[in-house]
Amino acid sequence: MIKLEKNQTGIASEFYVAGELGRLGYNVSVTFGNTKSIDLLVEKNGKSKAVQVKGIQTTKSICWNLDKTKVLDNIFYVLVNLHVNETNEKPEFFILSSAECLDLFTDTPKEKNKRTYLDYKKVKKLGIYQNAWGKLDSEDLEIL
Template identity: 65%
Template sequence: MSVKLEKNQTGIAGEFYVAGELSRFGYNVTITFGNTKSVDLLIQKDNVVFAIQVKAIQATKSICWNIDKTKVFPNHYYVLVNLHVDHPERKPEFFVLTGNEVISLFKDTPKAGGKRAYLDYKHLLGLSVYKDRWEIFGRPSEII
């Protein structure tokens, strides 16, 4: 079964998958709403709050995640998701990065005047350090 998601469906699905994954690990998760936000999720653990921006691509064959570099903040975290809607038997893949890592890994899009950037899916897949890196937020004490 082949599915083609609209852009906003891809983004919403990515946000909910990340929220579900973090909830599964015991974090308190709040989903933010609105079209011009720079934070998709707020998570809380032991009175520490983390701001997370989620970027999703829908298919295994997707090439890259795109980002507006003017909206990347060093103190935010970024979760990049591949939903694999073209292979429903596969679970989504998650890559967790800091804002500074996003700034260093994303490459400028030539025609966008340095404002837009992208990160190649296959390149990130080869950098296994970022895959499922949920421990960057610490672990709630009740998780064993």
Template identity: 35%
Template sequence: MSTAEGDPPPKKKPRVDGQITGLAGELFVAAELLKRGLQTSVTFGNAKSVDLLAYDPESKRSFAVQVKALRSKNFFLLSHHKVEPTQVYVFVLLNKPGQQVQYFVVPGKDLHGQPEKFSKWFLDPKMPGIHPNTLAELGYEDAWHVFAESAA
């Protein structure tokens, strides 16, 4: 789109800080886990390998939780090669203020052991990712029961 001579160029919409999005996702997930009776702590820091630590006092199980957050529906960027099978992955779609947050809870063993079921994009060598629609179709939306399942 061209502008008349002397007109200022159109303003670009400011890009949202990815760290803010990530922290918002972590805090939303922490709140959901706390609501479900799991003792939860956020691991702050730049070079961390786990976003949240959760402990279920009933089952005496601990969980290392990785959180991937987006502000709007797009691919969650995640390489199959970086998935830890012992961790739980919670994909968070924040949506716009006033809209409900969406959660997709996936055991790392599913992501690691059956990558092809998460679509060809998850195995893409250049920019691997998983779309929220795929996670919903596979039954992972609000699958908080993952934190109650046996360790087997």
């Protein structure tokens, strides 16, 4: 069984998303350093978008942990399931706007909205977010 460290999961997820966006015709810049609320800056047809990537290793990971209070407006969130233990499976991508993220959050009983998460099965079951890359073209969330 493969077990990645947290930073390995994050880096692998970011580069998978960058590769997929490049394949779809976007110009992609990976951010480093102090801009970690934004992982990728993407541009296509003269419009720039900000992307935050969150990854999990396997379906057994069950959720993406995020702090709901740190979700920023005008950012796309790409949630990735790497499927590290299923070598024949490709990563899964779920694309959400910040408003959609906020609608789907589940609060933890103890810490309420300070420690929240997005449930993998819930997001997948809805069927509207998986590989919804067209949102980046259609939604008007351009950064300045």
